[in-house]
Amino acid sequence: MPARCRAVASVVVVLALSAGGFAAEPLHARIDALIAAGHPNYAKEAAPVAGDAEFVRRIYLDLAGTIPSAAEARAFLDDTSPGKRATLIDALLAAPGYARRMAQVFDVVLMERRPDAKVPRAAWDDYLRTTFAKNTPYDVFVRELLSADGTDPKTRPAAKFFLDRNLEPNLVTRDLGRVFLGRNLTCAQCHDHPHVGDYKQADYYGLLAFVNRSFLFPNATAATAVIAEKADGDVTFVSVFDKTKAVGATGPRMPGAKPLDEPKFDKGKEYTTAPAKDVKPVPAYSRRARLAAAVTSPDNPAFARTAANRLWAQLLGRGLVNPVENDHPGNPPSHPELLDLLTKEFAASQYDVKWLVREIVLSRTYQRASEVPAALADVPADRYLVANLKPLSPEQFAYAAAEATGETGLARTALAAKATDAALDAKLAPVVAAFRGVFAGRPGEPEDGLTTTLDQTLFLKNGGVVRALTVAKAGNLADRLAKLPDDAAADALFLAVLTRPATADEKADVAAAVKGAATRPAAFGELVWALMASGEFRFNH
Amino acid sequence: MLPTIDPTAARVEREFKHASPLVGCRFDLHGRFLFASAQDNTIQRFDLLTGAKTALVGHNSWVRGLAFVGTPANGTGEAAAYAGRVTALHAAAGFAAVTLPGPKPQPFTLVSADYHGNLIWWQGDAADPKPLRTVKAHDGWVRAVAVSPDGRTVASCGNDRLVKLWAAADGKPVRTLEGHAAHVYNVAFHPAGGRLASADLKGVVKDWDVKTGACGRDLDAKVLTKYDPTFMADIGGARAMGFSGDGAKLACAGIVNVSNAFAGVGNPAVVLFDWAAGTSKVLKPKDAFQGTAWGVGFHPAGFVVAAGGGSGGRVWFWTGDDAASAHAVTVPANARDLTLHPDGTRLAVAGANGSALVYTLTPAAPAKK
């Protein structure tokens, strides 16, 4: 069929689907249809769906935060059942690795590696993992984050978003906008955004008004501080660009929405517990208490839209609105109809994270190969013709390195019957901490994109932690490989580290490398390193 | 006869004010004057009898070292006689009457040392003293100066790590004592004559033979020094040093337990040496106090007295064998030096606020029945 006809045919199919409201079509199929409709000749130009080897590595990294063990990879590659990908997806979503992976992702999204001053790391990790293991609806989760005040030990971890920002009002406002509304309002603190017409100073202060009356009690430095609130404090603002210095004022409101209706109180009745020395005041009306509902309200479309876009970006390597935190009419989504669809369906699913993740990873769009077809001269950044590369997060890198080199296997063996996930994590914690120390972003800074600083490269090249993983020692990968004949060793090496068989060329390279070597285990140790340090390992592809 | 003193009764007898913060202070060897050096490069001379203030101008930098050459006091009847004549005058002519000129002071020489490396000789009792002689003694600060018991030799020390001896009569150089490896903070002659002690930034105290210049031994006051690794600098030194009247003990005052040199977080302390044995113990204020001990002296009644400042000013008294102070007096500003009056009844401190305070130590008069 000529390309043009095929394109027309797919458009017709799409029209038919949306016109007929044929809701039985699963979301992942509708995703694929809309992506295909977003580029002429999509079917011809796009890369094929990824092979099993690429798929199994990618899905483990995305849903379990680590690469599959060689055995798991082997099992998947050898499996001939037609629905094996969907089966694997479901298995991974049900496994504890999913909760751990999501907790790691959302820790960085919500807290940006800030120091753990008022909510200890363990309690926060626990809270996040439980949230994702239980598949708490996302809006419920966000309401927990924005309504906890830290007094109840059971819900205190959820208050970390405020507490470990010291409830600094401008910082909280900026991060509320960024994280939950897809708006980086930083510039709007001082004036309407000079380039983004949509980001107004009134929007910034409308958000600020939810939190400006709140403060940490008894003070900002106490590790056990809780959130308290006064009954007074109105928000006004002046634009630094405004020569007349006109003063604006606003009550609490979401960007683009009306200010909240607020009750009025007679003098003397503003508090249920009046402020006094060493006494935590409790206002009769709390602005902050209305934040959670306001953010997650169906009347605040930015919430569902940002959430859906964020999950999409996490899995596809690029948001439909890109960057995720710059959603405004001047930066439209690459596929507006798709984003609207995801938003609507996510909300309709009661913000079921696991469901949306599942639908996305079932799509052919997600499963596309990352290798650029030879015929494709130009790869546009936002058309999903080819899968995007995603640099491994510090945690993924650490866990993958431990798995690839056999360290995880050794830890499991050492723990034997006591090899719970928690015990295993504890054993691998030093490796994870070392990778975090070198690869994590600085506190308060966004962690996206690949960084390649000298200290990171030297850590990989010559550092003791990586060397201890790769060098042959009893029972690890290099040790086991050394005992195999060259051909089998090459295959086992590539399967363990790069989750694929070795090509003939690569087998030859391995044989040549070990041929002249003084000791086989040492040679294989360096080969393990070479694969682990290669670009193919560094990226989730 | 020694007067009885009661440190708990210490009270301000007189405040001498100056416009500039004070750096050092000394009563002259006759006890007529209180000399106080200041951050305006002057030395101010306060007449204890008349209250008159005279400026000694000649230095171009701060002075901390003050020492005297002369014969010690003979008789103290002067002061009482003078006080009697003042009372009579005021009774006759009222308090607004012109101050009676004081009796002519006994002659003495003042030798002062400054932070440009100079020693200046002055006629300390002159109506309006002018520099008699200026000697370029050291490269960098001269930190202290002392006069031998026989009045013949002046010792100086400074940032060039040297101790130098000079003829008191004409300022001619006698000898240079080398050996300290750091800034030398203080010098003191042993009362018996013949030996000189010097102390440096790193807590090394050297015991010199004055005649030969040989160093007999090193004593360890290293508790008074610290290299602060946060700020990468050394803090230390004996800010004040002195022998007891009988020569049995040597006291070195400074700061210990330094946890932040650039904020002065540490505690004042006096390292008290048994001079013969060379052993030492550390005297500390009984109550927590953050700062440096800047002055120290031995009172003939058996007290070790120190003064200092940091978060306010203090004078501390130690008795007998107790390493913790027996009594502390709060003074209004950081005390940057301490001097004990030859008659044993008073002490003075040099205040960072520009005031020199004279405290009387005699027991308070019993309340009239």
Add this chain to the structure above:
Amino acid sequence: MPACSYACHSANHRASRRAFLGAAGAAAVLGPAGFASPAAARELAKTQKRVLVIFLAGGVSQLETWDPKPGTDTGGPFAAIPTAVPGTRIGELLPHTAKQMKRIALVRGLNSVSPDHGIGEKIMLTGRKPEAGVEYPHIGAVSAKLLGADGQAMPGHVHVFPAGAGGRSQDATFLGPKFASVPVVGGKPPADLFRPAGLTDEADRQRDDLRQKLSDKFAKSRRSAATEAYTESFAQAERVFRKADVFDISKEDPKTVARYGTHDFGRHLLLGRRLLESGVTYVKVSHSNYDTHHENFDFHIEQLGEFDRPFAALLDDLADRGMLDSTLVVVMSEMGRTPKINDRYGRDHWSAAWSVALAGCGIKGGAVVGKTNAGGTAVTDREVGSGHLFHTYLRALGLNPTKNFYPNERPIPIADPKADAITEILL
């Protein structure tokens, strides 16, 4: 910010692969150890420019250094000494520097607005007051970006500082991690620069060949700037490794080591010179510490005693190597110190009237601009801010500070548009 926005679609990125292949050739010019001999340094000097900032951390006292006021109630006990420039006096604690005065320009009318360590440091190194919404890059990252050559062997931005006196700094911001400072802690080579014990050169080369081969194959099939950046980082680490000798001070003539002194700052400044010679574009050497709230005078004797001789030695060395005309040297702090002496002989934080010294590339040696009043409590003539200094650095280096950077297609002026260069001290 989208990943890699600084590299994609930029000439920088397209040129990098060519530059990488060309680097081997460049290394040959520099001799077998990859290290510049004085003669080769002279050659380099003709084309390349570089920057050395000596950062006196904690806030050096301008009254004890560049703008003494002896005999005043704020002046303290030190004298002012004559220098090689008639009519210009500096503090007595800088006798060796005084002899170098013909090479040094003084800015005595600096008002940097904030007497706070963190904010002051940001103000002095970015040339701006902190703003909401933009993090500006430090002069180090700016210099590395604008003066650095593609594929140059050594990193463009290095910070040498004593152990315990600093950490990783977010100083390149939107210019990207390539221009962020590489920390050289305690004068030691970067951690893990050397091959681990048990790894021979041969084994390392072999394993690296395989890594490179795999990475190249992967990069070719994925065609992504990120994969190239990753591979390139190994090449750069190798280039730094081949120049690891630069960190070994003992390779210098012992007489030279003696001239700088064997104390930390002396060694670090000598290392700084070696780094500049080896091709690092910008080196900042920090000297710790000057925050003398207590006993300001004693501590300045000690710290300036450590600064004075090596600083003079450095200027002599740069001149001897023909590098002084192409190296901008700046001596700064995050702020100055109060004219008022507190009751513990200390001076406290002060930003309203203090000084910075400059020398080298584009700077008029011996010039003095700006005056303070008799007590040093206010600027009376030609008050400038950190923005003026920033413009001055760039002009001195032959760069145009009125241009923009374009992170994310958003124009951000390289220097504060409200300021301009202090022409009185420019050649």
